[in-house]
Amino acid sequence: MKGPESLARNKPPRVQLDPRFAPPFPQAALPVLRNTQLRKNVAHAIDVIQSKRARLVEEKADWEELRAAASDLRAHVLDNLGHYLEEFESQCTAAGGHVHWAADGTEARRIVLEIIRQKNANEVIKIKTMTSAEIQLNLFLEQAGIAAHETDLAEIILQLGGEAPSHIVVPALHVNRSQVRDIFAQRMGLPDLSDDPQALTAAARTYLRKLFLTVPVAISGANHLIAETGGVVIVESEGNGRMCLTLPQTLIAIAGIEKVIPRFQDLEVLLQVLARSATGERMNPYTSVWSGVKPGDGPQNFHVVLLDNGRSDMLRRPVERQTLKCIRCAACMNACPVYRQTGGHAYGSVYPGPIGAILTPQLQRLEHAQSLPYASSLCGACYEVCPVKINIPEVLIELRAQVTNREREEPRRFFDPLYLGLRIASFILASPRRLRLAQRLGRIVARLFASRDGWIHVLPGYGARWTRTRDLRGVPSQTFREWWSTRNKGEQ
């Protein structure tokens, strides 16, 4: 069997989830829509989570009350974010932790690298963390000569297989057991491995145990930061989290600045909604809470990196601000009819689904990912399941308005048929006389294309885009207003 060291050097994923370079959503979705195996894998996984979640929400008599409290709590944090961050910083420091502030991904990566270098480490173990994916930490560390070992089972599958994550809670849900078997068999050197999930899981356990016991630095995210105690909360299932949080000498937690909550007791709300929404469990198997450093127990060197990376800008906007209430449960993507068809890669971001459709463009300050606010039918299923009541459709519409406003200001869009048409429409509709004239003109032009049955079956040029797949009803010989005026005359 190859040693873990040789496995750490990975090929970069085939799909690069970088919103700066990702193709627009409709284009990126096409290959997935043609990949029936992938769609089957995604649909199966989502059906399982959805039905488990529905059952557990049903049994919870006070679900709506919990949702309301969770929503109010998260909104309250955002209203007072400065206070709570400062309180967290002083409490965490008093408990023996070190708090760093990173304005953007570049700064966060530099801080992490400096800490690793100080410890003379050339490898790190990682708990699944969205913030580290957001700042593309693994790629950066590899380039700096540091092997970053993912320890979450799904993340190992992706890392060893050169795959990109497609979901924020179950990142490898698009990969099925036989694909996992092939990846493990090849990369772990286990040709006789079966595709039984039990055997695959056991292979991962053996593969990682040595790393847990030897690698001196771990990197985690944070589900919550507790202002009152300086505590950090990690919610997980496998125990790889506890291993990373307990065994290495140094621990670095990277957390978005919005992750803070006021008090320890607030977990009574958040822990009750998080697991139910995320995996359809009453409680996830393991939750760890720790403040700073405790002599004789766990890492004696503990750092928290508070990551802004566009978040404080989002606070400024009253409609979009609610995006920051998110607790990353992924219930919205599980409920989304669009995500169900396209899977996560089409979103071109580590944050897919409805929350990704609003979060990613904002993190990119609308410079990139402008197609994402349109990757939704606005059906509202995401809002309905959101445990912190983020009105995602409302934010989607606001972002669409901003994208449109920006686009139509661009000189190169001046002759874009969409904006040209809208400008003409706006000119015509501004005056009754122009409207009457246009209607007459339209009748004459439409008659040229209409068949004997009164329908238009074929249009030339740009109009063919419509008639290629559907017929167009011809223009009637009389407008409503013409009919109305003759009707009045008849009655007199």
Next chain:
Amino acid sequence: MNVASRDRILAGIRAALPVRSVERASADYQQIQRSYIRTVVRNSSECTALLVERLREYGAEVAEATPSDIVSVLSAQLRASGGSTFAAPPDLPLEWRVPGFEWLIDDGLSYEQLDKVDGVVTTASCAVADSGTIVLHHGSAEGRRALTLLPDWHLCVVRASQLVETLPEYFSRFPHAPQLATYISGPSATADIEMTRIKGVHGPRFLHVIILRDVS
């Protein structure tokens, strides 16, 4: 630490929002509606029954004991595990270190030693019936975090008096946050491959709970 970034981020946050005093923030916090269930409806034996049901659902083994038969119940569980070497936190009641097995007391054992023992026996700080959760605050009879993590077999003794019905009840029982806490709801598990729940990834694959009836 880069002070400039800290100040810049905080200034950005403060510029985005109307500035509020700390007093105002704490008054607003008190106003948050908490109309979810915070009262207890089950009696002690109903709570115990619920905890047992939840733990079994997660795939944990559950037994009940009284102060007079706890040692024999423990002994039976240890024998059934097939192991011979067990670790224990320093303040585990002496009589629970049942003779006939080798006991390693964790006064700073190495991780390699902990990785090699057959199991570990500890107490708990609390158990939450509704979610089937064992709460460890890692005191001297619960052990440090590594003690209940590296061995593959964990036997945890919970006293009936430590049982609460709901998560909010746990938080009101412990208004002061412990420095360390681990909430365990069933053995380590994953559903990362085709959403098939597999028991036992990295944490102990076998979780045994003895509920000790110390209240009548």
